Amino acid sequence: MKSDFAYCLYVTNPQYLCNAVMMLESLERVGTRASRLLLFPDTWPTQESTPTPTGKLLAQAQHLGATLQPIQLQHSTTGEPTWADSYTKLLAFNQTQFKRVISLDTDATVLQSLDELFLYPSTPVAAPIAYWLKDRTLSSQLMLIEPSDVEFLKIMDQIQHHKDTDFDMEIVNNLYGDTATIIPHRPYDLLTGEFRAENHTLYLGDGKRTWNATRELQNAKLVHFSDWPIPKPWLASEDDIQSGKPPCRSDDDCRDQDAWLWMYRDFSLRKRRICDQIPER
Known part of the structure; x- marks a missing residue:
């Protein structure tokens, strides 16, 4: 190949x-x-x-x-x-x-x-x-x-x-x-902003489907960081992330928030590991 x-x-x-x-x-x-x-x-x-x-x-x-x-x-x-x-x-x-x-x-x-x-x-x-x-x-x-x-x-x-x-x-x-x-x-072009949206009709494309943040993140192959006006993850402060995170839908349903925070924190962890600590060769 x-x-x-x-x-x-x-x-x-x-x-x-x-x-x-x-x-x-x-x-x-x-x-x-x-x-x-x-x-x-x-x-x-x-x-x-x-x-x-x-x-x-x-x-x-x-x-x-x-x-x-x-x-x-x-x-x-x-x-x-x-x-x-x-x-x-x-x-x-x-x-x-x-x-x-x-x-x-x-x-x-x-x-x-x-x-x-x-x-x-x-x-x-x-x-x-x-x-x-x-x-x-x-x-x-x-x-x-x-x-x-x-x-x-x-x-x-x-x-x-x-x-x-x-x-x-x-x-x-x-x-x-x-x-x-x-x-x-689905599953090739998912925006992070989808996890902050209230209506997922455009993404799901079928009135028979229901939104499940955990499932969509597990199925996604590529996720694009797009959460305007929240800065891109390499520019966003902790305050930006905390103020912009999706709310929990109820006391026991924070799947949107958990998925969204995971993407931003995963990015931050990988950036520190891959770019900020470049090994000597």
């Missing part, structure tokens, strides 16, 4: 490099068999040339089986700065050394192997629906991509002629919104 398929992660700043290394550790821990590819800015010194924290994290990524690939960041000079480098994600379409890649955002946690997605029927793009939005929209948090020169030229044309409000998700939807193969969001 390794020669044809790869998990593709991208980073645009040192903080997200830590997240990427955590993702690589998770991919190894859950037993994925595909190759791992890490795209990082070509302006960064490599681990061979400097013992900086960034260099050590790159060395850690390599130790976890990742191929390191320097790339030129794809910036947006207009629009919301939070996603100004999000076009870099779309360089996954250019990784033609692989037959298929799974592109993953790094503000997420891999809980189970995703290898079975590589065996989907051939299609340029497969992705979940962003179930939390009212309009039918592909989510770009997880994408199964068949890299090709033809598709990458389409992507680059969209980047060069984008609207101010267009970022990676808009470009993916402009090109593939009507033709992409749909990956079920």
Whole structure:
């Protein structure tokens, strides 16, 4: 499997490099068999040339089986700065050394192997629906991509002629919104914010299903940290977490709260173990 398929992660700043290394550790821990590819800015010194924290994290990524690939960041000079480098994600379409890649955002946690997605029927793009939005929209948090020169030229044309409000998700939807193969969001694209929601109809998708936080977390393969206005877990303070945690539904039902707190605390523990205590090699 390794020669044809790869998990593709991208980073645009040192903080997200830590997240990427955590993702690589998770991919190894859950037993994925595909190759791992890490795209990082070509302006960064490599681990061979400097013992900086960034260099050590790159060395850690390599130790976890990742191929390191320097790339030129794809910036947006207009629009919301939070996603100004999000076009870099779309360089996954250019990784033609692989037959298929799974592109993953790094503000997420891999809980189970995703290898079975590589065996989907051939299609340029497969992705979940962003179930939390009212309009039918592909989510770009997880994408199964068949890299090709033809598709990458389409992507680059969209980047060069984008609207101010267009970022990676808009470009993916402009090109593939009507033709992409749909990956079920259950269990492949669960938001942490779902555990804070009062209504789970959009996520469950069927009036016959009932919400059970423990079951959904056990079944989930990928969880994306999205709890606006609560900061991302590497930025959230203990006060942020305590004030933002879901309430118990009753005196004896704190399953939403327990599941949500576990995800944030698990992230914090793994960050300290993987990124904050980098072993010397």
